Amino acid sequence: MVLKSELNFGAPVTRVEFQSYGTYAAGDFYEFEMRLCHTPLSELTTNFSQNYGGNTPVLVARASPFTVNGVKDEWFGVKFTTPFDYNNRDNLIVELRWRNQKLTTKVEVWAYVASSNRLLMNKGYNPTEGPPSPKTDRLRITFSGAAATPTSLGRVKALLGP
Secondary structure (H helix, E strand, O other), X not given: OEOHHXXXXXXXXXXXXXXXXXXXXXXXXXXXXXXXXXXOOOOOOXXXXXXXXXXXXXXXXXXXXXXXXXXXXXXXXXXXXXXXXXXOOOEEEEEEEOOOOOOOOOOOEOEEEOOOOOEEOXXXXXXXXXXXXXXXXXXXXXXXXXXXXXXXXXXXXXXXXX
16 A cells, blocks of 8 residues: 555556565566555555455556566566556555466565555455555556646756756
């Protein structure tokens, strides 16, 4: 879960990236899907559906396989096939799932511990519940289609000089 206070910007989201913790050989994630969903909750519960807060998750990307080549401290991510219109009112759930018979490489990403439960994980492909955790993956989110306001343009011009 990404809190509104960490985004503070309403516009279409077109990409989510993760920062690789190490350098890893290519890892293939089969039946990979990413969904985004608005949520009024400020902390995740044990139930995936309840965490949506009455909203419907939007499928933004899918691949089979989704291949990750992790290079230490570099970003890798998912470019969306469908943009997600973030409303800048709710918190944001970033949901990933994949199915692998055998994963031949391990891919870890940088994370930190938050002050509330912001991660819910279950190793099943279509689970209903899991244990919540304050662990939070470091994400980089790309917005597009948002124009600069006249105020921000003035600040940019002031920084760059006449």
